[in-house]
Amino acid sequence: MTDTADKLPDLVSLAVERTGPIARVTLLGPGKGNAMGPDFWRELPIVFRALDADPAVRAIVLTGSGKNFSYGLDLPAMMGAWAPLLAGDALAGPRTEFLREIRVLQESVTAVAECRTPVIAAVSGWCIGGGVDVIAAADVRLASADAKFSVREAKVAIVADLGSLQRLSGIIGEGHLRELALTGKDIDAARAEKIGLVNDIHDDQEAVLAAAEEMANEIAGNPPLVVQGVKEVLSLTTERQVTDGLRYVSTWNAAFLPSKDLQEAVQAFLERRAPEFTGE
Template identity: 80%
Template structure:
């Protein structure tokens, strides 16, 4: 497998992602650089650039998306991303800070949606932890596979946030509304066996090496089919769902811009930084 320079030949030097090409299959690997491939500013800037380039590159017919190291992603890199939230935590956020936050949420949403909007089918290969923003990302993929050690969590409720980057919109067609409500309202962790049972992942493999081999084989199987028909099939299957997703994303961006600022959010952030359990009061 050779590293690509980028239309994938016009990509700038990447920090948070690595892109490699093996015949018609591109492989995108999350690099971090934060622990557990946490998603900081570099990731949110680079993700839409990479998937726009993959969409435009005629050589690419399918994509494998995975994480480096033991984990797919710990999700949003809170310390790295908190700077833009500071005005909301001050207590009296007016229209200006709320508008800026709304714009930022939409930017992150569009970054994740670049995966769903890429005409090339995307196979997510998930090992270890896949938390919060990691779930947003894999639900935007077409097919999800996991290794036996994979664990998933829609954890935003535990940090006083309504998940707003795509999980609440994309999970229901995948796992059903009942399972979505359970995961999103509890913030609980589920293992790979439960994820397979509810349809979050198609198959579970014994280890990361086997998982990656199978993901590459599946992507190659897709890539062997007529490319325009494959792309058309993805677009037709996604047409109704993505219209509903777009409406839901608009709604949650507006909702969070209006209601996110709270004492509970400030408490969640402080508890995170102090590595203690938060005490929520509904304020």
């Protein structure tokens, strides 16, 4: 355990450990495939703000436990916040509360992007939806050969609203982002490297973690205030655009997310069948 970890509250969805100047943050679930439920969204900003405030931590490696980085949003666990919208014709009250909920989740991911300490994501297995939102907020992404990525929200009748649509254009370019977001398709590690989503591919999970820690140590050997300055300068323009985009998409979804297609997507997910969308 690190000094930072000792000061953190008991965590359910994340584990934090430190070796010298490097902190490792590991997604734990508890949902299948490290799916992101209420505990994750509550704990993510707590952890990254604590690491940001710890001068002994000079780089962070972010990874997933088990075979996968994350299956993304834990739909069953998060349905409580959506229930008033799915119940029928939601008026201003439920929509305003849902807008607040979206922005709370957005702030959780933004805590990763705003962390002054560089963050390297080491991805193995599946990285879906919210998982892509989170790694898009990291500074560098590395993958194992078995990694697979998907901006899948369109397939479940959702406009992605936690940062991938805002941050990925500067990482992979507008054309690749539009393809991934409009199709909801899965891509493998080789395609992810080709379009710039990840910097390098490594043989397996052990190898990608070793590579991430090697890079983290290289960063940690540089003057920490200069490293923070580099992040600040690089983020000046992009984060301003991201902030505007996040506010817009949260308002859009509070207004337009409730639909028969969303109800169908949720029902099909629970019944483990293909949805049939009607544009209603």
